[in-house]
């Protein structure tokens with residue numbers, strides 16, 4: 435019988451590539467996102483209702499999340515893996531120029547939505563001795579100007595992953611925090627409000643990670659022997675590395 439992976443945010447970027455990778459390895463998948471046309475197209479691409487099930491809902495909406503989970507067909511109920519991938523960044527400006535509504539959207543999506551679906555699916559994952567993979571970011575560990583609340587949400591995801599792992603290690607459940615750096619996807623268009631010039635500038639000449647690189651990493655984590663837990667993976671393109679601390683002089687402070 436095929437294993438089943440539940441992948442949030444599968445309508446683009448990492449989530450779509452993760453779904454393609456797992457199905458190529460014989461898994462069946464549950465795919466979520468708000469864009470129904472993309473979910474339907476991906477379900478078809480992956481082999482139709484026998485291999486994939488699309489659930490269209492906003493992960494910030496607890497009632498909609500519960501309704502969607504209740505609608506899961508019987509053959510997709512026993513989950514072997516949950517990939518908490520749905521998420522976003524909004525804005526790149528300094529904290530005092532940021533929009534409070536955008537901050538709350540990031541928290542509602544990256545933190546509250548992720549925690550909600552994890553809690554709702556936990557018993558099923560324990561029953562299967564399953565795997566939880568959470569998409570954090572290098573922004574969880576490495577602050578940068580304009581990262582403010584986005585980095586804060588990803589630090590939560592990283593620490594929540596480690597805490598979850600502590601709670602579940604006696605139950606045979608594996609938990610991994612994946613922490614990618616510069617990666618090419620619609621993420622940057624979402625973050626900049628659709629600014630294609632900013633997108634091109636960020637990635638130009640940098641050979642960023644591709645969604646397939648993240649999918650490969652997550653498939654590797656899932657395919658290790660059941661007694662092996664990868665706690666966290668920080669992954670960057672070769673072109674990306676660290677910068678010195680910034681020191682501003684004569685600030686009046």
Ligand code: NDP
Pocket residue numbers: 442443444445446447448449466467468469491492493494519520521522523543569570571572613614615616617618619620621622624
């Ligand atoms: P994309 O923008 O390509 O994909 C984001 C996915 O999240 C989409 O499928 C989107 O679906 C879904 N999503 C966003 N908001 C909601 C919501 N409210 N309800 C349901 N689904 C939602 O970005 P990536 O693939 O690059 O990012 C995936 C994850 O990886 C995110 O958590 C991101 O923070 C993280 N990450 C990304 C990096 C990058 O540089 N790209 C680096 C490190 C981490 P839809 O719009 O259809 O609802």
Ligand code: 8X3
Pocket residue numbers: 570571572573581614615616617
């Ligand atoms: C996305 C990577 O460096 O833009 O999580 O925060 S970064």
